[in-house]
Amino acid sequence: MSYATIMVHVGIDDGCDARIRVASGLGERFHATLIGIAAWGPRPPFAAEGMVVDFGPSESETAAMQAELGRLGARFRATLGATNRPVEWRAALDFPVEVVARAARAADLVVVGAGPQPDDSFRALDPGSVVLRAGRPVLTVPAGVDALVPSRVMIAWKDTREARRALADALPFLHEADRVIAVEVCPDGGEDAAQENLDDLARHLARHRIALAAGITMHADGAAGDALIRVAGEERIDLVVAGGYGHSRLGEWIFGGATRDLLARAPVCCLLSH
Template structure:
């Protein structure tokens, strides 16, 4: 069950170049069609061209902003097409005057996997195209591969599944099957309290058995909580196993119409050093 259609978020920055190359590598691996998407929206409060608050009478500033944003979208498209031409691969391109997460969710309807940058990377770009992958994870209905800055490729040979018996984690395991089936080593791990260790061992073993029915050879483990957060332990476990992909459910809830993420998801989005496939 490969990913026949991939979508990659593009901005006019160097991190996008690496992310596009990673998406090309994945498209070749899975025999997939590739779509690039860029979007930006005029901020009603802050001028995109000056970075300053808009004056009361800002009609002229809006016109300048619109021209500036359109130039940024053209530059992002030029980056994408230049790399695609060098790769000798064909691809589809979309750009919109819209919030990036909204545009990605729109085009995700024809995609099987979204490739996006980390949350920390999003804040480095111009405010008119600010992007938070959390919005896409929560709204797109598709798995999102969150890529750390500057990573042009990854093998996916060693994968860690961060398990928690929730709907989101179950969804993530199924969404990640193409990666898991191609991996050489898959570890299913749950971090838990000592009194819950027997149940955690039973559940991770059951997940490993489930994966074997899909042709995935997986090991299972339950690890007691130690010093540090669960996310830090998950990242350390991945590093100890030389994994370059973490699969996990993304957890959040609405409060005043904003998505507030749990600690594990928050850390993975902000500073995980390896790729993360997250599903909600």
């Protein structure tokens, strides 16, 4: 198993060029086709005096939006530089989450930014929504990270469907790693069950010719996300693998605490699957 196609979101955030370099490096590592993708959403309809008004963009506005997307495409190719790998560019006049979630059907791995995003709902991409909608593993890249060599990988384990999906999706990274550890944050009295989970995980990975160097069960004095981020720092982790937990409520995505913390504050790349 490998990643044959890697898709990277090209946006207006400060970390965009570094994220492209991360995706490019992974493309070299996995001999993958690289797809750059960008989008700009039009103004939505609005209600006025009991009527729905939808002017849509004017011809000049549409031309300006398309020109800006073209500049992002040129930026994508310039940041990549010369390459022998297949490269594609995709752009659309629609909201970024919609475009990336749809286009994810063409990718094995989707690379997006992490942390605070620009306050522009028409051009900025919400990474959490992509995790929950793409149906593909999503690699979140925090600002300041411009390379990913997955030597030390941490599996944030929880005995759920999402964590199992993330583990399977991360196998190409796990095969590349020099050291793999697993961490389960458990409640008081849950140590035995957590250790049994990690023992099963170790046996499963061994059958994939992956050695689990350490299985750690721990209690979190505060939030589970804080504990995971702390261990990642102590173990000098390059990549965290975790399930992405959330649901939609009244049109907004509500995330579990650990997922929210990893999306917002993890200083390293995270592979999240839902």
